[in-house]
Amino acid sequence: MSLEKAITVEINGVARELSAPANETLLDCLRRHGQFEVKSGCEKGDCGACAVQIDGEAVDSCLTLAWMVEGKKVTTLEGLNDADSPHPLIAAFLEHGAVQCGYCTPGIMIAAEAMLRDIPDPTDDDIALALSGNLCRCTGYTKIFTAIKQAAEVLRAGGGDD
């Protein structure tokens, strides 16, 4: 039996205590605790479907051990969907039809949001690089790029403030 311990972590702004065995990935742990918006696509760091932010930085949760996030802040797509002010990325993805099967979407939004905090006015190359670890088989990425650029514009104009 592997060692299990309770870790304290802030998930989407809410303080939580999660029990996790020593060898459990953050992906499995989050899903076991109901964060089903974090998706599993490969469990090897190849697809980005499982991306979350740890203290604001996008990482593949399948390559991170749950114990590593002790005392940190974890943000998933749910955290970008604040009831009072959903992130402009969400509105932009909806407006531009950037979601098809939607399985890549949570990871892509997480990666895009992290990029937009660093690069408020991204070029296509910036976006391509930021999403290079996030596979999408449905959309050809085109509408995703358009949506991200629109969200960037909204954010630069001071929209979606929080």
Added chain:
Amino acid sequence: MTDQEIPYRQAEANVVLRQVGKPLERTDAEGKATGRTRYAGDYTMPGMLHAKVLRSDIASGRLKHLDASKARALPGVVCVLTAQDLPDRLAATDMPGQTGQKRASTDRQILVREIIRHHGEPLALIAAETPAIADKAYDLIEYEIEPMPGVYDTEAALDPGAPIVTEPDNIVGEHKIRKGDTEKGFAEADHIIENTFHTQFIEHAFLEPEVGLAWVDENGVVNIRMSTQVIEHFRFIADALGVPHNKVRILGAMVGGGFGGKEDITVELYLALLAQATRRPVRLAYTREDSFVGHGKRHPFSVSHKTGVTKDGKITALEVKISADSGAYVFLSPYVLLYCAVAAPGPYRIDNVKIDSAAIATNNMYTSAFRGFGAAQACVAYEAQMDEIAKTLGIDRFELRRRNFMRTGDKTATGQTVESAIWADECMTQALEALGEKTAASGPIKIGRGVATYQQSYGRITWFHDTSEAWVGIEVDGTVIVRSGVTDIGAGQASALGQIAAELLGVGLDDVVIYNSDSAVTPLAGTTTATRALYMTGRAVHTASSNLRERLVAFAAQELDARPDEVDLANGQAFVPDDPSKSMSLKDLAARGASEGLERSELAMFRAPFTDPIDQETGQGPVFPDFTYGCHAVEVAVDTETGEVTVLKSVGAHDIGQAINPQAVEGQIEGGALMGQGYALSEELIYQEGKLVSPSFSEYLIPTSMDMPEIKCIILESRSGLGPFGAKGIGEPSLTPVAPAIANAVADAIGTRVFDLPITPEKIVRALRE
């Protein structure tokens, strides 16, 4: 619309559409964009067990013994099933149909009893209290496989003395097409051009691996909630379990991508067996590696064209020889082969045609449905051949196509008259124009352009007698419900149905809720495959909504003291357009109707055209309901030093009849553009002695955001299709021409051709050296 051609048949022109044809936000979009949508893998149940499949890592062998006793003894292991524990039944590998016809002889064993035919063939099923215990049990199963000689390419499989994978001779399907007199046609030709083209094994690479959850309910019904394109496999599952068909129910969920890879039976069979054996809920989630080895692939094809052509570019005769690797089980190979044979002449009028095709069994992974379904491989060959012909004749490639294009009213090579518009030429013209200024070459970087046009069916083979049902109802508050079994695999299949109902009932898409994908509760709509969901189920929803509309209008006419033909429904109102005093809300109308006993729902079935099978010897007769025509054009840059190809511009122009949701149509074209790019340039499953050696996304390279070219979508609307409002289909057609267009552009850039996909840098450098 272009006015060069009057379509042979056209849906009502000049109707005002209020919901259809608009880029509305899809009904499924918000749930997905906020992370609230629950996929099949997100469901859990109390007392749920976790399953795992043990597979052979050898492609051809004999299972000498298998001992699960240590695994069964492990605390927390609830069940291990081996072939010994199952009755000697087979699992269907055929297309599910409404008519119940079935090819028993070619079905597969559920678990290996003795002979192993392909890498990944399942040996045992495990159900345990936790995933970790299931993993341990997996390691505790002891077995011994004696390797046997296998056969791994289609030519070797036909050698006398070759190991027989499928009785009697490894040939699992053959189709012939004979039209006119090819000998005479070749005699009339000034040139005869012969080439052979090869395509590779590829993987669907949907982002969501196969997953499901099964439980037996209080009525003894095996319920399976899963990710699938085809809930109607419930019948085959019932047959495999030995229970009546009404004792198995498949519930879908939003599917994380399919592309044909979730068309055959996947996890549902194992889930059902384990739930039946344990009487507990069981979850099975494939890992990515399970997914790579666990479902059928796209067929590698070898397609040889021999074309006779006059010096001014008229094709006088065509002979095509096709062979496909069907892998170790038949699955949909005979149908994929038929699609390839029928598609082989392309969108060209050729009077003398002879086509021979065979699908051949090997010990490679079995091959089955993949977006494009044989017609994509056909296009790789016929469009490359067109460019080769143009090169030989010294004629412009596009002009050569124009001289041979089928025109509206023409017949296909099987003698089927196409009753919709044939706008291949218009699509090519617009796609080429949209490429714009040619990028300048510089140093070792050469620029090339290419197009591919196509003819691709939508809807299933007409002798399958395909049908689809949908139910539409209006609530007493004027809101609308659509119920249909259709599965939504990400292209907006469900939302499009809502848009059609909204159009006809005069409400907004927000006023419609769609229930789909439940084999026991929603009316059965058939498969989400073959570019048929919108065509078939869209028509069923159209009929149900129209019938309901008629009844509502008649009732409103009474209430408004008007004639039914004066009443319109729109914006949530029933009204007489010419008389503003005569109007009432749909809400009041529905409530009044309810109190008067007005029937507020309709169930409708749509039937595709039904035909008899084509003639076996000549292949003559109708094969498909109808066809989509279009063109993809690309511009590429090729680094002649490294062989690296960059796709710069990618334009899809397709006559889709009528766009229901143009934004969703663009999504198909853009997605097809990148998937086709992977097919042309980077994707290949490598099998060594039948064993897959590249079962991950770090070895199997699908296009990423870094590979995205500038993509343009051009939607032409002839309104001549068989779908709702004259729609055709775009799901598969959007992919089909992309890889050949890229292959032609690369050949244009470097002046020589790579005949085998994928066109890797190594092959380009080699071709340049020769």
